[in-house]
Amino acid sequence: MGDLAEDETTFYSNAEDYWREVAPTVDGMLGGYGSISNVDINGSKAFLKKFLGEADGKTGKGCALDCGAGIGRITKRLLLPLFDTVDMVDVTREFLDEAKKYLGADGKRVDNYFCQGLQDFVPGTGRYDVIWIQWVIGHLTDEHLVEFLRRCRDALRPNGLVVIKDNVSYEGVVPDDVDSSVCRDLGIVHRLVGQAGLRVVHEEQQLDFPKEIYQVHTLALR
Ligand SMILES: C[S@@+](CC[C@H](N)C(=O)[O-])C[C@H]1O[C@@H](n2cnc3c(N)ncnc32)[C@H](O)[C@@H]1O
Numbered sequence: 001m002g003d004l005a006e007d008e009t010t011f012y013s014n015a016e017d018y019w020r021e022v023a024p025t026v027d028g029m030l031g032g033y034g035s036i037s038n039v040d041i042n043g044s045k046a047f048l049k050k051f052l053g054e055a056d057g058k059t060g061k062g063c064a065l066d067c068g069a070g071i072g073r074i075t076k077r078l079l080l081p082l083f084d085t086v087d088m089v090d091v092t093r094e095f096l097d098e099a100k101k102y103l104g105a106d107g108k109r110v111d112n113y114f115c116q117g118l119q120d121f122v123p124g125t126g127r128y129d130v131i132w133i134q135w136v137i138g139h140l141t142d143e144h145l146v147e148f149l150r151r152c153r154d155a156l157r158p159n160g161l162v163v164i165k166d167n168v169s170y171e172g173v174v175p176d177d178v179d180s181s182v183c184r185d186l187g188i189v190h191r192l193v194g195q196a197g198l199r200v201v202h203e204e205q206q207l208d209f210p211k212e213i214y215q216v217h218t219l220a221l222r
Helices: 004-020 034-049 073-082 093-102 104-109 142-154 186-195
Strands: 063-067 085-090 110-115 128-134 156-168 174-176 181-183 200-205 215-221
Touching (some): 034 073, 034 200, 063 073, 073 085, 085 093, 093 104, 093 110, 142 156, 186 215
Parallel strands (some): 128 156
Antiparallel strands (some): 174 181, 200 215
């Protein structure tokens, strides 16, 4: 024990084992909270629409990347309606296979289904207007999260935006041994974002979620 490299390998492989057993459904993506999906998507849409547009300085609507996309819950209802094309990346092959059915006809505007862990994934330089990262940062170590966010910064088009939407703990790092993830407090997330050379340009708490779950915050970064 105490071998960091070994701990890290186990952290990732346990998460992969966990997600491989989860049903490829909206409820599966949301840990049994499928009922909050509408509120979540509507909140995200309102958040994103503040940035998108044709005017100078606005974020374009060409191509978005959905990170930890799962079956494409967000791609289907948030990103495909707003962007010309979408790429998806997720470590679980079964979810990406299901996405091809779940997305229906609009799925033809998904250019790439990348099956890879975000800790290894290199998004194309200058390719994306928006990189959406929801409910997955807890599956990356601090170091890998910072490195991934740096690669995301390089993958943005002019006026592009990285968005993190995730659970935040009240204080410190709270491990979850069931799905092999961690939940960080907002201060820690801000620090890691800063280390990646990104700046928080807007931040909101998602309202109207059940009281018993973590607070969820949405951060726009560039
Ligand atoms: C809680 S689900 C969220 C799915 C989607 N973002 C949503 O909100 O509907 C977490 C997703 O992250 C994926 N995942 C877990 N670890 C990952 C990693 N290291 N790299 C990429 N995806 C990962 C899982 O396969 C799963 O699809």
